[in-house]
Amino acid sequence: MTEGLQHRDAGTGERYDxxxxxxxxxxxxxxVTSRWGVWVLIALRRSDLRFYELRESIQGISEKMLAQTLRLLVGDGLVWxxxxxxxxxxxxxGLTAFGRDVGEPLTELFDRVTRRLSPGEQ
Structure with missing residues (x-):
């Protein structure tokens, strides 16, 4: 039974499940959806940043977690x-084209949430 499975052609005849x-x-x-992955993608949406600038812009992240998260996102081809x-x-x-594509809906989600939580709109 394959109902409900999410398949996508992988390009070589294989499918992603x-x-x-x-x-x-x-x-x-x-x-991408890890605790810090979302924030790294959102932080890089406007400009390329150095490591310390990323660390300063994402409050609460340790150097170790930032390095780990960046390593994964670079490995996935989302960040260069x-x-x-x-x-x-x-x-x-900075964000690769793939990273910008994936980060766009995250940015829209972030913007919707912050608009909704703006004073006077609750």
């Missing part, structure tokens, strides 16, 4: 990372 634990798409969604060979190294992060 988003309800299967080994599904690549599921891993990406898990990384550029290292300039200076002392200390200058590391900048």
């Amino acid at each position: 988003v309800f299967h634990t080994d599904c690549l798409a599921r891993d990406v969604v898990d990384h 990372r550029e290292v300039e060979p200076t002392t200390p190294p200058r590391v900048t992060y």
Whole structure:
């Protein structure tokens, strides 16, 4: 029985089954919707940022969690990372085209929530 399964053509004749634990798409969604993944994507929506700028813009995130989250998002192809060979190294992060595409509905959700919670609109 395959009713209710979410399949998508993977391009090579394979299909993604988003309800299967080994599904690549599921891993990406898990990384995007993790506690900090959403905030990293939203923070990078307007401009590229250096590591310390990201850490400062996302209150409550530790350096360790930011580094971990960025590593996953870079690995998923959502975020790019550029290292300039200076002392200390200058590391900048930004959204890839895929990251902008995935981040757009997150930004819309964030904007809807903040508009709804604005004074006088509750």
